[in-house]
Amino acid sequence: xxxxxxxxxxxxxxxxxxxxxxxxxxxxxxxxxxxxxxxxxxxxxxxxxxxxxxxxxxxxxxxxxxxxxxxxxxxxxxxxxxxxxxxxxxxxxxxxxxxxxxxxxxxxxxxxxxxxxxxxxxxxxxxxxxxxxxxxxxxxxxxxxxxxxxxxxxxxxxxxxxxxxxxxxxxxxxxxxxxxxxxxxxxxxxxxxxxxxxxxxxxxxxxxxxxxxxxxxxxxxxxxxxxxxxxxxxxxxxxxxxxxxxxxxxxxxxxxxxxxxxxxxxxxxxxxxxxxxxxxxxxxxxxxxxxxxxxxxxxxxxxxxxxxxxxxxxxxxxxxxx
Numbered sequence: 001x002x003x004x005x006x007x008x009x010x011x012x013x014x015x016x017x018x019x020x021x022x023x024x025x026x027x028x029x030x031x032x033x034x035x036x037x038x039x040x041x042x043x044x045x046x047x048x049x050x051x052x053x054x055x056x057x058x059x060x061x062x063x064x065x066x067x068x069x070x071x072x073x074x075x076x077x078x079x080x081x082x083x084x085x086x087x088x089x090x091x092x093x094x095x096x097x098x099x100x101x102x103x104x105x106x107x108x109x110x111x112x113x114x115x116x117x118x119x120x121x122x123x124x125x126x127x128x129x130x131x132x133x134x135x136x137x138x139x140x141x142x143x144x145x146x147x148x149x150x151x152x153x154x155x156x157x158x159x160x161x162x163x164x165x166x167x168x169x170x171x172x173x174x175x176x177x178x179x180x181x182x183x184x185x186x187x188x189x190x191x192x193x194x195x196x197x198x199x200x201x202x203x204x205x206x207x208x209x210x211x212x213x214x215x216x217x218x219x220x221x222x223x224x225x226x227x228x229x230x231x232x233x234x235x236x237x238x239x240x241x242x243x244x245x246x247x248x249x250x251x252x253x254x255x256x257x258x259x260x261x262x263x264x265x266x267x268x269x270x271x272x273x274x275x276x277x278x279x280x281x282x283x284x285x286x287x288x289x290x291x292x293x294x295x296x297x298x299x300x301x302x303x304x305x306x307x308x309x310x311x312x313x314x315x316x317x318x319x320x321x322x
Contacts, residue, residue, distance in 0.1 A: 068299045069162055070185050070196060078196050081119070082222035082234045088119060091255050096123040099258050101251070116251045117238040120258045127269035129223045129231035133193040135265065135272050136221055137186075137286035139165075140279065145268035150177060150322060155202060156297035160289040161186050164202060164297060168211055170322030177322060178214040178241055181205050183302065186286065196220035199305035212243040215307040235262060240307055 085100070092099035102117040124132065135141060143149055150168040157163045168179035182197040199216045207213035222234040235258070241250055285292040 068183060068200065068302050068304065069159060075187050075194055075196065078218070078220055078236070079192075079194060079222060081117075082121075082236055092259060096125075097121070097259055097262060099255060101255065114247050115238070115240045116254070117236070118254050118258060119234065119236045120262050121232060121234045122262045122266060123226075123230075124233050124266055124269065125230045127231070127266065128229050129193055129225040129233075131272055132223050132231060132233055132265070132269045133188070133195075134276070134284065134286075135269050136195055137284075138272070138276070141268070141272060141275060144275065145264065145271070147264075151179075154294055155181075155205065157292055157294040158183065158297050158299045158302070159185075160292075163294060164200065164302070165197075166205055175245065176212050176243060177210075178243075179208060179211045180214050180216055181305070182216050182219075188287075191225060193223040194220065200302045201305050203301060212241065213305075214241045215239060215305060217307070233262070233265070235265075242307065 088100035088102050090098065090100055098121045100119045102119070104114055104116070135145075139152055139154060142152055146152075146169075148169040148171075150170050152167045153165070155164040155166055162183060162185040164181065164183055166179065166181050168177065171177050181200060181202050183200045184195060184197040186193070186195045188194075197216055197219050199214075217238040217240065219237040219239055220235075222236070224232045224234075226232055237254075283291060285294075
């Protein structure tokens with residue numbers, strides 16, 4: 001069955017019979033719908049919002065055959081999602097923290113699993129944006145503040161501002177432990193910090209037999225300074241833990257856990273400067289690419305990880321390690 005998406009300058013037909021064929025599609029030829037990505041007084045309709053996100057998904061898919069690295073349009077779309085409240089449903093608003101969800105449309109043409117998109121925002125009054133950005137990048141520090149980490153390491157760099165990483169985490173019983181392989185990319189300007197990631201296939205890191213391979217469709221952080229030692233910190237995630245967990249349970253649990261995660265990250269930011277002074281204070285390869293000693297990997301060796309190939313994982317065979 002074919003699915004056609006009409007864009008502003010042309011129609012592109014994607015053949016969904018079997019494997020999607022994108023080999024001859026130029027990512028730049030997939031033109032953006034005529035809907036502004038900038039926040040403004042006019043709210044986007046649900047249809048416009050969905051068209052934008054479908055456009056971004058297929059643009060990323062086409063990029064996997066040319067350059068899998070996100071381009072400026074991908075960062076602009078992510079930033080727009082972080083700043084906009086159009087079509088987001090508020091679930092929590094207390095003590096300077098807000099949580100929203102966005103529910104996939106029921107028109108039968110949404111892309112990906114039926115998991116909600118989650119957005120969390122916290123006003124941080126005692127930690128700078130730069131410090132919070134460092135916390136997110138510093139893999140050694142994460143092992144100190146993240147109680148759920150099972151295994152975490154960087155695999156390779158694909159550019160001066162993008163790398164491939166592996167992360168496995170413990171889940172509360174009876175839920176099985178999960179892992180991810182993601183491509184992470186970042187942008188820094190004078191007034192904002194942006195990190196985005198999505199799941200990729202790495203030839204040397206296939207799904208493990210003892211863990212359930214989760215999927216990040218699009219996850220990231222948007223950090224905006226509000227003063228020399230304050231910022232707004234936004235976390236946006238469209239992810240699927242896969243396995244046999246019911247989607248309604250995933251959606252409910254994420255809303256409950258999100259505020260706890262943000263509180264943990266905030267506390268990590270408060271404690272990071274003192275920790276960093278004692279742990280290679282000048283070593284920050286995410287700011288200084290010349291410090292990066294990771295092996296350089298050709299992006300052509302990577303492809304976007306599709307969730308459908310992991311949908312029917314039998315969790316009963318997985319072993320507990322936590």
